[in-house]
Amino acid sequence: MSKNTKTVVILLIVAALIAIVPLFALKGAEFGGSDDAGSQMIEEIHGEYEPWFTPVLESMLGGELPGEVESLIFCLQTGIGVGILSFFMGRFVERKKLQKELGRQ
Amino acid sequence: MTSKQKKVVTLAAAFALCFGITPVVSAMHIMEGYLPATFCIAWGVICVPFVIAGFFSIRKTLRENRRALTILAMSGAFVFVISSLKIPSVTGSCSHMTGTGLGAILFGPSAVSILGIIVLLFQAILLAHGGLTTLGANTFSMAIAGPFVSYGIYKLCQKLNVNRKVSIFLAACLGDLFTYCVTSIQLAVAYPSEQGGIAASAVKFLGIFAPTQMPLAVIEGILTVIIMIGLESFALPELKSIGFIKEGKAHE
Numbered sequence: 001m002s003k004n005t006k007t008v009v010i011l012l013i014v015a016a017l018i019a020i021v022p023l024f025a026l027k028g029a030e031f032g033g034s035d036d037a038g039s040q041m042i043e044e045i046h047g048e049y050e051p052w053f054t055p056v057l058e059s060m061l062g063g064e065l066p067g068e069v070e071s072l073i074f075c076l077q078t079g080i081g082v083g084i085l086s087f088f089m090g091r092f093v094e095r096k097k098l099q100k101e102l103g104r105q
Numbered sequence: 106m107t108s109k110q111k112k113v114v115t116l117a118a119a120f121a122l123c124f125g126i127t128p129v130v131s132a133m134h135i136m137e138g139y140l141p142a143t144f145c146i147a148w149g150v151i152c153v154p155f156v157i158a159g160f161f162s163i164r165k166t167l168r169e170n171r172r173a174l175t176i177l178a179m180s181g182a183f184v185f186v187i188s189s190l191k192i193p194s195v196t197g198s199c200s201h202m203t204g205t206g207l208g209a210i211l212f213g214p215s216a217v218s219i220l221g222i223i224v225l226l227f228q229a230i231l232l233a234h235g236g237l238t239t240l241g242a243n244t245f246s247m248a249i250a251g252p253f254v255s256y257g258i259y260k261l262c263q264k265l266n267v268n269r270k271v272s273i274f275l276a277a278c279l280g281d282l283f284t285y286c287v288t289s290i291q292l293a294v295a296y297p298s299e300q301g302g303i304a305a306s307a308v309k310f311l312g313i314f315a316p317t318q319m320p321l322a323v324i325e326g327i328l329t330v331i332i333m334i335g336l337e338s339f340a341l342p343e344l345k346s347i348g349f350i351k352e353g354k355a356h357e
Binding site: 004007008011012014015018019020021022023025026041042051052053054055056057058064065070073074075077078080081082083084085088089091092093095096 | 136137138139141142175178179181182183184185186187188189190191192193194195196197224227228229230231232233236237238270292296309310313320323324327328330331332334335336338339340343
């Protein structure tokens with residue numbers, strides 16, 4: 001168990017490092033919306049390209065989704081996921097604890 | 106963690122860092138309206154059998170035991186979380202991971218197609234990220250091709266008696282990478298370059314995706330291993346009930 005804990009901690013640190021290092025290594029970089037880059041590539045290969053369909057939400061709003069709202073929805077997505085994950089994980093952890101206690105009695 | 110594992114992780118991290126500074130471009134899902142209509146329909150049609158198979162596969166799993174529902178929900182939630190995190194990469198742009206490896210390893214690749222579609226719909230409708238017209242193509246790359254590779258690699262590693270954590274890492278990591286390879290090929294087929302045709306175009310698109318995605322694939326592998334360690338420590342009965350861990354075989 002403690003071996004697992006150690007593994008988890010090391011792995012988390014490695015993951016965090018991989019994510020954070022570029023941020024410091026490439027100080028001038030934009031880290032911008034990467035979707036646009038793909039579209040630029042299409043234009044480079046294909047010449048001018050006009051998307052033939054605008055996202056439903058954008059046509060309803062009559063423009064792009066405001067950046068702040070976009071991050072809100074992204075957070076919502078993360079939140080829903082983390083909520084479900086931690087809810088079940090919490091239940092599993094408690095269950096194991098309870099089983100151990102019952103076993104001792 | 107065995108020393109072998111440590112070596113693999115360090116190697117992978119070093120490899121990822123070596124990519125250093127490459128042109129500032131990348132992309133994730135294919136954007137709304139950026140794929141000609143015929144291709145949208147074609148990819149959509151290709152997805153249909155997989156999605157139907159996924160539906161039946163999930164129904165069968167749940168009918169056989171209701172307990173699997175919790176793990177299924179967790180795999181779905183994992184895709185939700187992972188694909189919402191945009192992470193800065195060595196190329197100077199952000200991209201996100203797919204998170205489909207976990208579900209593929211636990212429930213088989215077709216079940217993940219359902220989980221993937223839910224996430225893609227959420228992002229396409231609410232975030233204008235990906236798109237409804239390109240849903241078919243994106244589903245194929247993220248929820249079908251990637252998971253199938255993950256599943257295949259995991260099974261292969263099992264056959265070769267590779268350590269389970271390493272197999273999980275490889276499966277999730279390579280599945281993620283493959284997703285973006287498929288995206289490149291999809292774009293290349295739709296936009297063949299004037300000189301050199303589809304192949305030249307594919308190389309170009311791969312050139313943008315691969316370097317950005319490489320470190321993220323490593324992170325995805327790591328996170329999948331972490332969640333799996335958690336599940337193995339606390340949800341052993343569920344993992345046994347879906348047949349992931351054989352009865353009586355203690356976990357490492």
